[in-house]
Each structure stands twice: as structure tokens, then as C-alpha cells.
Amino acid sequence: MLTKRIIACMDVRDGQVVKGVQFQQLRHAGDPAALARRYNVEGIDEVVVLDVTATLESRRALARTIGAVAKEIFLPLTVGGGIRSEDDAAAAVEAGADKVSLNTAALSNPSLITTLSRRFGSQAVIVAIDAKRRDARFGVYVRSGTADAARDAVEWAREAEARGAGEILLTSMDRDGTRAGFDCELTAAVSDAVNIPVIASGGAGVLEHFLDVFTRGCADAALAASIFHYADTGVGDLKRYLSAKGIPVRL
Amino acid sequence: MIALIDYGAGNLTSVKKALTALGADFTVPTAPHECAVAAGLIVPGVGHFAATKALDAPWRDAVGRAVGAGTPLLGICLGMQWLYEGSEEEPELPGLGALDGRCQLLRGDRTRRLKIPHVGWNALDMPRPSRLLAGLASGSHVYFTHSFAAPVTSDCVAATTHAERFAAAVERENVFGVQFHPEKSGEAGLHILRNFLDFCRSC
Numbered sequence: 001m002l003t004k005r006i007i008a009c010m011d012v013r014d015g016q017v018v019k020g021v022q023f024q025q026l027r028h029a030g031d032p033a034a035l036a037r038r039y040n041v042e043g044i045d046e047v048v049v050l051d052v053t054a055t056l057e058s059r060r061a062l063a064r065t066i067g068a069v070a071k072e073i074f075l076p077l078t079v080g081g082g083i084r085s086e087d088d089a090a091a092a093v094e095a096g097a098d099k100v101s102l103n104t105a106a107l108s109n110p111s112l113i114t115t116l117s118r119r120f121g122s123q124a125v126i127v128a129i130d131a132k133r134r135d136a137r138f139g140v141y142v143r144s145g146t147a148d149a150a151r152d153a154v155e156w157a158r159e160a161e162a163r164g165a166g167e168i169l170l171t172s173m174d175r176d177g178t179r180a181g182f183d184c185e186l187t188a189a190v191s192d193a194v195n196i197p198v199i200a201s202g203g204a205g206v207l208e209h210f211l212d213v214f215t216r217g218c219a220d221a222a223l224a225a226s227i228f229h230y231a232d233t234g235v236g237d238l239k240r241y242l243s244a245k246g247i248p249v250r251l
Numbered sequence: 252m253i254a255l256i257d258y259g260a261g262n263l264t265s266v267k268k269a270l271t272a273l274g275a276d277f278t279v280p281t282a283p284h285e286c287a288v289a290a291g292l293i294v295p296g297v298g299h300f301a302a303t304k305a306l307d308a309p310w311r312d313a314v315g316r317a318v319g320a321g322t323p324l325l326g327i328c329l330g331m332q333w334l335y336e337g338s339e340e341e342p343e344l345p346g347l348g349a350l351d352g353r354c355q356l357l358r359g360d361r362t363r364r365l366k367i368p369h370v371g372w373n374a375l376d377m378p379r380p381s382r383l384l385a386g387l388a389s390g391s392h393v394y395f396t397h398s399f400a401a402p403v404t405s406d407c408v409a410a411t412t413h414a415e416r417f418a419a420a421v422e423r424e425n426v427f428g429v430q431f432h433p434e435k436s437g438e439a440g441l442h443i444l445r446n447f448l449d450f451c452r453s454c
Contacts, residue, residue, distance in 0.1 A: 002365070002413055003372045003392060040437070045372055045394075074269055076394060076435050096264050098435065121298030123368060123396040166368060166396075195361065197370050218364065220371070250372040250392040 003248045004214050005045040005221035006235060007199060008228045010035060010069075011052045012081075015061040018052065019177065019226045033068040035229065040073045042235035045250060047073060048101065048169075048223060051081030052144065063095045070096030080128055080169075084109075089116050093124070101169055103128040104142040107149050107156070110163055117164030126199075127160035128169040129153050131186055138186050145173050153186065154193045161194045168198045169223065175203025177226060182209055187217035199223050207233065207241045214247050253277040253451065254289035256314070256330075258296065258305035266295045266327070269434035269441060275448050283313035291323040291451030294330030295434075300340035300354070300399065303333045311347060318349060323425045323451045325383075328397060331421065331428030340399050349426045350406055354399045360414040368398040369413045373431075381408035381422045383429075383446050393419070393429075393436040393443075400430055425454070 010017045010032050017030050036047055049069060051062045059082065066079055079092040080101025089100045100120075106113050106127050117125045130145050131138040131153040138153035149156075157168050170190050172183035180203050187200040197220035200213045204224035213219045227233045239249045253270065257263055257279045270277050270293075277293075278285070286292060292314060296302065306314070318324050326334045335346045338354035346354075359367040377389040400417035403410050409420035411430070420443075421428040427447060433440035 001374065002369065005371050070265070070268060074265075074272070074434060074437055074441055076396075076432075094264065096268065098265060123297060123370065167370065191364075195359075195366050196368070197366055220366065 001248045003045075003250045004219070004242070005199075006210070006238060006249070007046040007048055007221055007223040008035075008039045008044045008235070009048040009050060009201065009223050009225040010229075011050050011225060012062065012065055013051070013053045015065050017229060019229060030229065032065050033072050036069045036072045039228065039235060040075060043239060043251070044075065044228075044235050046076045046078070046221070048078040048080065050101070051079075053081075063091060066092060066095035066097055078126055080126070086112070086115055086119065089120070093120060099124045099126050099166070101126040101128045103130065106160065107140070107142055107151065110159065113160060113163040113165055117166065122164050122166035125165050126167045126169050127157075127165040128171065129156060129160075129190075130171045130173050132173040133183075133186075138189065141173060154189050157190045157194050157198075161196050165196060167196055168194060170198055170200055172202035176201075178203055179205025179227065181205060182213035182217055182219070182222065184212055184217035187213055187219050191218040191220070197221060207238055210238060210242060211245050211247065214242070252289055253291045253293060253448070254280045254286055256280065256286075256292060256294045256306070256310070258310070259302060263295060265432075265434045266293065269444055273441060273445055273448060283309040286313040286317045286322075287320075289317065289322060290454070291325070291447065292317060293325045293327065294333060295327045296329035296333070297396065298329060300329065300332060300338040300344060302329065303346065304344055306333065314347060315349070318426060321425055321454060323447065323454055324349070324427065325447050326428040327434070328430060328432055331430055332399060332401060334421075334426060334428050335401055338399055350401070350404075350421060350423060350428070352402050352404055354401050356399055357397075357417065358414060363414070365414040368396060370396045373411045373413060373419075375409040375411060375419055377409045379408060381420070382450055383420060383422050383427050383443060384409055385446055387439060387442060391439045393431040393433070393439055395419075395431045397430060401428075
């Protein structure tokens, strides 16, 4: 049976892991390669590296970071943050990424999803959606959550799938870094709408939150950052907990 | 020396990295005749079956001859699918034909949320012992990402279920194939690659 995946996300700035609350107040959380090594030992299923500044200088640092992380782990590695062109994606793949995650660029240039899925296969193209509750719906935000894209998250996920995305990485901006739990309604709404895997992100705080997002949220994978970085929750403990609750996981 | 066949389907970086970590000597041949001197061949790849078009007649002949001469061959993911007669994904394009059968689209099961593509860690059910998977327990998890798969035949040494059962690993004399990505499957994956390299050395 296909297991539910536990994914560790590292927001990287200038070669260091940082983590903020609701996309603000970044603080340092360590060396990416060292963290990746620890996660691998603990049994993480996948690692995501997001370049949270994505300036030209940090782009060069990112290639080094990807290389250093890829040397440590023999697990799927996704790279995102500031990937705007086919060349950016090719550079990430060349450095060792298995998948690239598109966010702002996918919205401003949706044909990029198709271009990349034709070149690298749809399994290599993740469309990241930063969503925020707006009345009874979920709006999409871009530019690290600073700009309203005036799109509906569910409808945009459908379009991304149709254009060739292989997975959706869905972040609740309302919950990001709060440890208040995943937004299960948001996750279920998107998961119901598409036939590709949905990775839930934003709000992981305690073990029960993961159980919730895999049951009520219908997520295929759950991503967290700070609770793993600061070792509040061990990946192994989390997986044993989920397994005991009947969720299929890789132990 | 292992020959890693590059036909432009996906990146070779992760396979190279895994081979390096295992201390294997490998080369990426630029001409088909180089296959003849290799101790083993690996055909990696992800993506669409149409990409195997780059493995044209000279490459097919060279790989076919090497395999006929007893050189071990490992196909990974799309590389495994290419070992068969063909695939529903690109029906007109023939595969190597080293294994019987054709690859077909997995159907999934929407009502049970078994989505396609099949992405993630799934278990290997091993109906019989094999050289490729020796030392791995039945039920071990490996990482998949694909939409098409080969049927379970007598060559199958590990099957995986995602709404339906398909061939996850195959073995026939010196021809091996894995539908999953050993280079992305942690320790279990490295173990499988090590088994293949050991077999290449023993030939």
C-alpha cells in the first residue's frame, strides 16, 4: 500500500536554514546538509529546499546547498524558490534536484508548467500554492505571500494539474509557523479537486496534526519545517505514532 | 566499468551520485560500440516513453548484443519499461524486447483516493528469491514515481500494489529491471544497486 509521506522542508537563505512565522521574522535553524543527514537517519521520506530570498547572490549559494544536501541523502529532493525559467529549473536539476517547485512563476507564466513537464516529466514539476482564507474560499498569494494573485486555490490547483503539474504543494499562510495544526478544510478541498498528490504544509505542531491532515485533510503527504528542525518532534516518533493509528507509513 | 546510458530522459545526477557513493567505476558512453566493453549496463530514465526514441537502432543493437553476450543490464523506471516489447504510452515505438509483455497505464482508483501518477513509498512483495533483491525483507519500501507499469509475469521478483498489482522488480538471466528509483530509495535502494554491482563483478 502506498504510504503517506513525511517531508522535511528547509527554507534556505544564503546557505543557512531559516524559519519564520506566517512568512515573517526569519530565524536561523542550522546547516542544510547537517539537517538533511539527521532527517535521513530519522527516516524522513523526502526533503524540500526552498530558497526564501532568491536573489542573484543567493541563487549561487543555492546551487552549492543543493549539491551539499544531495550528497548526504538518497531520497527525493525538491528545490523551489525563485525558479522563473526553464534555465533556472535545469540548473536546479543539474545541481541534484529531482523535482522543482514553481510558485510565482507558474501563475505569471502558466505555460512554464507545461514546458518543464515536457522536458523533465510531470513527476519533476510541483506547483506550490500559498493559500489564505478569504471568506468561505481560499485565495492564492504570490511573491512569498506578499501579493494577492486574485485566484481561487482550488481552481488554480485544477488548472496546474491540467497544465502538467505532477504534485501540488499546498501551504496555508494562515497556519504557517503557528503550530496550530494544518488547515484540513483547505487541504481536503484541493485534494478532492485534483487527481495528483497533494502535499499539505503550514501549521504542524504536534503529532495529532499529522493524523488529522491524513484523515480529515485527505493529504497524500505532509510537510513541516520548524518542528523537525528544532527536534521538538522526531520523524521516527511521528511515524510510529501514525502507524499505531492505522496510517500507512514507511518505518 | 559500468556504462550508464544517457538518452536525455531525466537527469543522471542522482544515479551517478549513488554509484559514486557505492564506489563504482562508471562511464557515460557517447557511442553505442562502447557498450561492448562494459562490465554492466544501466539504463536509467524518468518521463515519457517517447524519450526512449533516442535509443535508436544502433543503440538497441549494441545493448542487445552486449546482453546476448552475458553483460548484466539494469533498467530503472522508464529504463525498465524500455526492456519490454513496448508501452501503451507510445504504442508505435518498440522497446528492447528483452522481456515479454507491454507496459500499460495504471488505472488507480479514485473512490479509494489511489491517484495516478503513483508517487511515493510503496512496499515490495517478493514472490520468490532473487539476486537483485537478496538481503531485503519482503515488505521493504522503495520510492516510485510513474504512471505506466509492466504486468506481473514469471520474470517478476517483486510486485507492488496500487489499486492493481504490477511488476516492481524483474529478473531474467542477466536482465534486471526496477520500476522504482533505487537511487532515491534510501538504504534499501543502495542495497539493491550494490547487489547489481556485485553481480556485474562476478560475471
